[in-house]
Amino acid sequence: MGRYIIKRVIMALITLFIITFLLFLLVRIMPGNPFPSERMSDEAIEKKREEMGLNDPILVQYKNYISGIIRTGSFGKGSSLYNGAPIATVLPKAMSNSFRIGGVAILMGVSIGLILGIAAALNRGRFWDVFCTVLSIVGVCIPSYVFMIFLQYFFAYKIPFFPFYFNNRNFLMSSVMPALSLSLFSMSTVARFTRNEMVEVMDSDYVLMAESKGMYGTKLVTRHILRNALIPIVTVIAPLIVDLLTGALVVEKIYGINGIGKLMVDAITGEGIDYNWVLALGILYSAMYIGIMLVLDIVYCLLDPRIRVSDDPGSSKEASDSTAAEGTVGV
């Protein structure tokens, strides 16, 4: 158990390290200029490049970058965005905005999605099933920013109920529309998956067996069906969480939310490409992805002994895939 977790953590760290290197390389070869100044003299720009160490060989630059992060525990300053303000000053506020809105979106998306999915599975072929299927297809097809514009037009412009632009002083009211539009995709995905998984579990032999033993109603659904259907659903939810937490680029831009998605767009499309910001945000995104996946793996292993065992001979993926189908019915 302990060995398994340590192995996972080490693998995650190695992955993150490789990603930082690739990101570093990619950012350096991106087209564009970090200092596209029209007013500074060539000497002044050269001095700036020198200060940032851009004239060193790329491996030396990478070594300095990593050792800088380890030494100071921060990503340093931006190279041009917000005129070189320290990243540590700007990032926390943006992260808190994105996380709060993303968090609400996840809660809404997952809870509504689960309810819809369960309702559809239990009413297979009837109204709720059709309703849920249509809703999920619509939800998956409509990009969140289109839904955002729709909400903004009707509920902030036609009926001025919610603030027209995002406003930090009125966080609660201004986060409703973006959270709602962001939750649409995860809601539909979760609803669809829940329905399909539940239907599959409901058709399995052990549920039939439980039913034949006289088990029915809530007990059957929560104890046997949902519990077994949930594990693959959790696998789907995990990346959705990272997507939502790391900010939705377009929704943040449209509604004027000062979040990390907007920061990323600004860092790339500003007057000059901000190398340090693009890197810092890229590493942040990757670290969150890897972190969530790591937690998920560990949680699986704690939840289901077979996944833990499978660490040695077989693959854990296989075990987690088969969990739902086989089920762990204690009858």
Added chain:
Amino acid sequence: MKKFSKILTAGLVGLAATALTAVSAMASGDIYVMFSTNVMSLDTNLATDGDSFEIIADCIDGLTQMDAEGAAIPAIAESWDVSDDGMTYTFHLRDDAVWSNGEPVTANDFVFAWKLAMTANVEYNYMFDSSVGSVKNAHAILHEGADPDTLGVTAVDDKTLQVELDNPVSFFPSLMYFPTFYPINQAFYESCGDGEYGTSPSTFLSNGAFILSDYTPGTASMTVTKNPDYYDADKVSLDSITYQVVQASDQALNGFRSKNLDISVISGDQVESVKNDESLSKNLNITGAGYMWYLTFSQTENASSDGSFANPNLRLAFTNAIDRESIVNNYVMDGSIPTYTAVPPQFATNSTTGEDFSADQQKFADYIGFDTAKAQEYFETAKQELGKDTFEFTMIYGNNEGDEVTKVAQGLKEQIEAALPGVTINLQAMTKAERLDKMQNDDYCIALTRWGPDYADPMTYLGMWTTDNANNYGFWSNADYDQLIKDCTSGAYVSDYDARWDALYQAEELVLKEAVIAPLYTKSNANLIADGLEGVEFHPVALNRVYKNATFNS
């Protein structure tokens, strides 16, 4: 069920109350203004864009201030004396100017800020340099490694600031309202962490009409509120200004329609519909945005150009093949002005006659205009001189520089190809940063580019075409021209205002006679301004909008 509907009603009432408070917060005295770009910095030394300058100027006064016409009027300096040779300015600072931490504004605040600009590697420190402000020794400090302490600015006492120049600069007082010349409280600046100054209300000091009350870097919404300790506080009638960054033009228009914005800038293709909308047309207000769009031609042989544009006749053929009226009326559509001069209209006026430097747009009609026959004549000569009949050029432009730029580029291609048979123009879109990068590395053939005035003198444009100037992207070089510009900045004409003005016209003629650039149009902003909001001063140079005298009766 009854209980549920009770809870639901209570919830809805609560939400409605919140929404109503939000609406009533927009009462008289609080205005909501659109910014079209992110505010990049509130550090006067580091800021480079108009939106940042605007919010800085709301909060900080310089030695002088802009009046509605753009002339310099007293601000922190209540008066100033100029020595007879025009080389020494003595500014007398007012006694009642205080920073928002209660400390008085002193001459040392200016000395500190200016020397800081010399040591920091910042974009606008060229404003101190010999071609603009000519502050004594600035050139030596910036280019020859002289000690920044030798800069010609001294605090004679707390309330007297003396500035020495390398040569007379007739527009020096009007430079003083540009943020680069604003004061910084040294003790406060040094108490902020490295790079933290100006990143939040607690790391920013105000001495002006407003205090920064809500701001974080990258925010799309920021607020300044009236400064009760401002020396002129009784003249300021607005209670607060909230800025909202809006980057999509539909959002800008709907924001104004729904009364979430009191000043909004709309795009050219929205202007027509606003004009036809009775409820909105009265709110439309066209103001000069300052910057001039023009074509620059690389005159060297490089990876992207065969060097054909070294031929002046080819350049003249181009500049006479362009129908600027049609470009402005059909593609830009926001009231921008077709421009036939190398210095755009609206920003530089003669201080004795009050006349706009470029009021007469026909002054150089011999060299620039829309005349296909003339264009073809030049083209024939160019073909003979170059020994070629067909030409293929690539024109680069930025696709993130405004909705209309792509259309303008396509329009130019059509017009030029129609007027000059044998010319093919390929359009290449890229970001502004990439476009600049290509121009700076001389890896382009034709570029659609723009320049905004930094100060109210024609030199902000004409200074660019001297040999070796970094903005001379065409690499044009003319010894007579260089001499004229030198005489106007540091030579024979500096102390003779009228002679200098004439010399500037001569320089402009040289630029157009050889079609160094092809001026296209001077950009305007189509603003929507709320009913009852009056007295906001719009300027095409330095500070785009000034609110000190604005009133709002909604």
